[in-house]
Amino acid sequence: MAQRARDRLGRPLADDADPALAVQPVPDASEVTSAQAWSQALAYLAQDLPFHAHEVLEQRWRCCPAEERAAWRALAQWAAALTHQARGNQVGAERVARRAAAVLADCTELPPPIDARLVRTSLDQVTSRPTGP
Numbered sequence: 001m002a003q004r005a006r007d008r009l010g011r012p013l014a015d016d017a018d019p020a021l022a023v024q025p026v027p028d029a030s031e032v033t034s035a036q037a038w039s040q041a042l043a044y045l046a047q048d049l050p051f052h053a054h055e056v057l058e059q060r061w062r063c064c065p066a067e068e069r070a071a072w073r074a075l076a077q078w079a080a081a082l083t084h085q086a087r088g089n090q091v092g093a094e095r096v097a098r099r100a101a102a103v104l105a106d107c108t109e110l111p112p113p114i115d116a117r118l119v120r121t122s123l124d125q126v127t128s129r130p131t132g133p
């Protein structure tokens with residue numbers, strides 16, 4: 001059965017949607033290294049494709065060593081938070097970002113080449129609401 005077409009934020013498209021709205025899915029990989037997952041996720045984020053970054057990070061989460069599982073879960077949640085934010089769901093973005101930050105805080109060490117400061121700064125940006133005048 002063919003996979004349903006999705007937009008750039010991972011939302012399924014209606015059967016009669018403009019085909020130009022469809023974005024290629026992340027290739028399914030049963031094995032992906034930490035370096036590959038991190039590099040691909042950053043590349044997708046640079047293209048404003050947070051859902052795709054989430055998919056790559058989730059692939060790594062599924063195949064990583066047990067001692068890295070919490071870190072990769074937090075990274076997948078980070079990208080999910082960015083996806084919610086891009087979809088305009090700020091409440092959902094903040095909830096997922098807080099969960100990701102809590103899991104990251106419990107990780108004593110992140111697998112190389114993850115840039116912990118970049119992730120934490122991004123999570124802080126998701127959870128900080130602008131204050132009014």
